[in-house]
Amino acid sequence: MDWNRVEGNWKQFKGKVKEQWGKLTDDDLDQIAGKRDQLEGKIQERYGLDVNGGVKTGHGAEQKSATVARA
Template sequence: MDKNRVIGSAKQVKGAVKQAVGKAAGDSKLEAEGKADKVEGKVQNAIGGLKDTVKDALKGK
């Protein structure tokens, strides 16, 4: 498993927490930061998945 997948998943969780806290506290800036962290984590996770796919394909040759 590529390290980007692990880091991306962690960022998604962090973003979800920030978003929830921001929403509960009425802090729209914190909520927006949480949404941004979640998106960044999803992208990083997807990159890690692509790297894993490429590695697996190269091992198969």
């Protein structure tokens, strides 16, 4: 995925992001403005994931994928 194109077309792309990650608010998406690192951070925050995509449980047993497509 070409993140320069994502940033340039963010208004169009954010609808797809919201479909996939429904816990992200419109305010979150406006702040992210197409920046991949900010998108990853908000997904981790809203879904309680650590940086490796695992669910923060204290036990580390559960896993949930939070991969954002990389170019």
